Amino acid sequence: MDFLTELWAFLRVRKKLWLMPIIIVMVIIGGLLVLAQGSVMAPFIYTLF
Numbered sequence: 001m002d003f004l005t006e007l008w009a010f011l012r013v014r015k016k017l018w019l020m021p022i023i024i025v026m027v028i029i030g031g032l033l034v035l036a037q038g039s040v041m042a043p044f045i046y047t048l049f
Contacts, residue, residue: 011017 011019
């Protein structure tokens with residue numbers, strides 16, 4: 001949790017709040033790939049990329 005507070009403080013101080021949606025989308029896509037790695041849906045998800 002400390003990492004998230006430091007990341008938020010960095011983005012706020014440096015006025016880089018526009019990066020937050022990009023980071024969130026990257027985390028969601030990464031989580032989707034990790035969860036679908038061993039599932040039946042894996043071939044369909046990998047065709048998106």
